[in-house]
Amino acid sequence: MRAYLEIAKKSFQEMLSSRGEALIRLLAMLLSLYLLRSFWKGLYAGSDEVQGMKFTSMLTYATLSVITGGILNIFGLLQVYIAYWMARKMRSGEIVMDLLKPTDFELYLFSHSTGRLAFNLMFSVPVAILAFIVFRLEPPPGPAAAFLFMGSLAIGYLLVFLIDFLVSLIAFWTTQTRGVGGFTRLIIALLSGSFIPLWFFPAWARDALSWLPFSSIYHAPLSIFIGKLKGAEAMKTIAVQVAWALVLFALSRVLWSRARRHLMIHAG
Amino acid sequence: MAEIEVKDLCKEFTTYVRGHGLAGSVGSLLSRNRTVRKAVNHVGFIVEKGEMVGYVGPNGAGKSTTIKMLTGILYPTSGTVRVCGLCPSKDRKHNLMHIGTVFGQRTQLWWDLPLIESLELLRYIYKVSTKSYKENIERFCDILDIDEFMQTPVRQLSLGQRMRGDLAAALLHDPDILYLDEPTIGLDVVAKERIRLFIAELNRERKTTVVLTTHDLTDIGTLCRRIIIIDTGRIIYDGPVEEIRKRFGSESSLLVVFKEEPRGLSLQDAEEIVVDGLQARIRFDRRRIAASDLIGALLKEYPVSDLTIEDTSLERIIREIYLEGKLDAGLS
Ligand SMILES: Nc1ncnc2c1ncn2[C@@H]1O[C@H](COP(=O)(O)OP(=O)(O)OP(=O)(O)O)[C@@H](O)[C@H]1O
Ligand SMILES: [Mg+2]
Numbered sequence: 066m067r068a069y070l071e072i073a074k075k076s077f078q079e080m081l082s083s084r085g086e087a088l089i090r091l092l093a094m095l096l097s098l099y100l101l102r103s104f105w106k107g108l109y110a111g112s113d114e115v116q117g118m119k120f121t122s123m124l125t126y127a128t129l130s131v132i133t134g135g136i137l138n139i140f141g142l143l144q145v146y147i148a149y150w151m152a153r154k155m156r157s158g159e160i161v162m163d164l165l166k167p168t169d170f171e172l173y174l175f176s177h178s179t180g181r182l183a184f185n186l187m188f189s190v191p192v193a194i195l196a197f198i199v200f201r202l203e204p205p206p207g208p209a210a211a212f213l214f215m216g217s218l219a220i221g222y223l224l225v226f227l228i229d230f231l232v233s234l235i236a237f238w239t240t241q242t243r244g245v246g247g248f249t250r251l252i253i254a255l256l257s258g259s260f261i262p263l264w265f266f267p268a269w270a271r272d273a274l275s276w277l278p279f280s281s282i283y284h285a286p287l288s289i290f291i292g293k294l295k296g297a298e299a300m301k302t303i304a305v306q307v308a309w310a311l312v313l314f315a316l317s318r319v320l321w322s323r324a325r326r327h328l329m330i331h332a333g
Numbered sequence: 334m335a336e337i338e339v340k341d342l343c344k345e346f347t348t349y350v351r352g353h354g355l356a357g358s359v360g361s362l363l364s365r366n367r368t369v370r371k372a373v374n375h376v377g378f379i380v381e382k383g384e385m386v387g388y389v390g391p392n393g394a395g396k397s398t399t400i401k402m403l404t405g406i407l408y409p410t411s412g413t414v415r416v417c418g419l420c421p422s423k424d425r426k427h428n429l430m431h432i433g434t435v436f437g438q439r440t441q442l443w444w445d446l447p448l449i450e451s452l453e454l455l456r457y458i459y460k461v462s463t464k465s466y467k468e469n470i471e472r473f474c475d476i477l478d479i480d481e482f483m484q485t486p487v488r489q490l491s492l493g494q495r496m497r498g499d500l501a502a503a504l505l506h507d508p509d510i511l512y513l514d515e516p517t518i519g520l521d522v523v524a525k526e527r528i529r530l531f532i533a534e535l536n537r538e539r540k541t542t543v544v545l546t547t548h549d550l551t552d553i554g555t556l557c558r559r560i561i562i563i564d565t566g567r568i569i570y571d572g573p574v575e576e577i578r579k580r581f582g583s584e585s586s587l588l589v590v591f592k593e594e595p596r597g598l599s600l601q602d603a604e605e606i607v608v609d610g611l612q613a614r615i616r617f618d619r620r621r622i623a624a625s626d627l628i629g630a631l632l633k634e635y636p637v638s639d640l641t642i643e644d645t646s647l648e649r650i651i652r653e654i655y656l657e658g659k660l661d662a663g664l665s
Contacts, residue, residue: 068457075443075454082445082486162441164406167429168458329408329422331346 076180135189148246151233206292217286227313237324258284278309337380342412344373374566387553390563433503437515459506493524592636
């Protein structure tokens with residue numbers, strides 16, 4: 066187990082060594098915050114409430130969405146992160162070096178990913194605090210909501226990892242993930258509520274989307290934070306998240322062992 | 334029990350041939366031409382504990398493919414591999430804990446981090462005790478001089494430095510077997526020599542079994558007593574390096590510098606004579622005439638100012654074996 070902790074540490078250090086990239090992402094984050102605020106301000110056009118949604122709640126949601134994006138960092142330039150990385154390794158043959166390690170590959174990747182997460186947290190949290198002060202946003206309605214928010218966000222992270230990992234396995238057959246990676250990125254952006262909260266969707270779509278894993282990534286934790294999702298409904302959402310995490314995890318084990326088998330037969 | 338036992342090992346790769354040009358590309362979307370290539374073809378050998386074996390052959394002979402099957406990251410199409418009695422592709426983790434592997438063309442080091450960080454991580458991955466970790470790092474610093482660049486990010490290392498780092502990484506957990514696939518590729522003479530010395534010492538002191546592939550036959554000449562030659566997937570020779578030299582290296586050359594131009598130079602037992610001004614190269618077969626007799630005959634008739642005997646290098650022998658399939662005639 067210690068080994069996996071160390072992998073996360075090294076991955077964190079690796080991020081530290083690319084401070085230039087971090088700075089660019091920080092600036093991009095600040096810029097998105099500013100733009101999103103202008104966008105929603107324009108849309109609300111001075112009114113306090115639209116479709117039962119208070120302006121401050123909406124702004125809190127949008128801000129948190131940018132921050133969450135910064136923390137999860139699933140968006141590489143054109144595709145999801147692990148998928149991009151795996152396709153590169155498959156094409157260069159570098160994947161051989163990973164197979165030579167007496168570790169569990171999925172857990173290895175998860176640790177690596179978590180090291181990045183820790184780094185992202187380190188610079189996203191201050192931005193969040195700053196944004197809350199400057200935009201005068203609302204804190205969660207109570208300690209229970211804050212706690213649920215963090216739990217829900219953590220499961221959201223697991224789901225992002227699993228989806229990304231599953232997509233990356235396609236590279237074992239195609240050595241390319243550009244198409245499918247870009248598609249995943251788009252799907253997550255649209256259906257997760259990252260940009261437009263799901264309650265602005267028609268009721269049937271909202272209902273359908275709440276059963277998909279994508280809404281677990283942004284919509285679930287963010288709605289809990291602003292108090293839109295609470296009580297039994299919040300618990301139900303978290304149950305759905307957990308269920309998806311279990312399903313995707315099981316699927317990832319099956320597909321990973323197939324992908325490895327494929328590689329061990331076809332790649333020299 | 335032998336440490337490595339390979340029996341009747343085969344590996345086939347299926348590739349799909351794409352057509353040329355746009356029409357071909359579109360066509361290959363619809364139907365693909367399947368070709369099966371035998372990369373390794375009924376290979377068998379046994380390696381005992383502490384042996385150092387050179388595994389050589391021309392490009393595409395199947396060396397890397399064999400090494401990958403030995404390390405357990407590639408399934409054989411048929412045949413068996415046993416390493417310490419286990420099947421490496423089935424007992425993957427167990428096997429990997431006991432072997433070290435260097436693919437000269439790749440690296441297992443973390444590109445953006447200083448070398449020491451990669452080594453530290455491996456210490457936890459292989460559960461190396463603090464004591465042997467310290468000892469090993471010290472040893473690597475001593476012989477491989479890795480302390481010079483321990484704190485340098487790997488991407489800034491020269492090829493030779495990186496290779497030393499990779500060797501250290503592969504050996505940190507004191508593996509019983511070390512697989513080296515072209516560990517001296519692209520290195521200068523000094524760097525190559527340093528790596529050879531290190532491997533030789535490792536084998537002597539720790540009895541580490543070494544399987545080494547290379548295109549530099551000096552590696553084999555200085556390190557290995559035994560050589561396995563593979564060509565198009567088949568083993569064409571497996572035996573002592575000395576045996577090859579004896580069988581095929583009986584040909585030598587005498588380089589002569591004359592005091593004056595040797596007009597009509599001829600010697601009875603020479604295979605071939607090439608004269609160039611005051612110099613001449615005389616090829617002869619030691620099995621037919623001893624060098625001393627040849628020199629005697631030469632000195633009797635011509636005014637000689639200088640003489641050198643040149644043995645056929647292992648390199649040349651192997652080149653001839655590759656080119657002419659000399660072994661087919663010579664051994665089997
Ligand atoms: N993944 C693969 N798919 C298809 N063919 C492959 C694959 N890997 C290797 N081959 C083929 O198998 C043969 C043996 O390759 P291998 O890499 O083992 O050669 P090698 O002896 O290591 O050569 P080199 O000295 O160039 O490294 C080659 O003909 C190669 O083209
Ligand atoms: Mg090779």
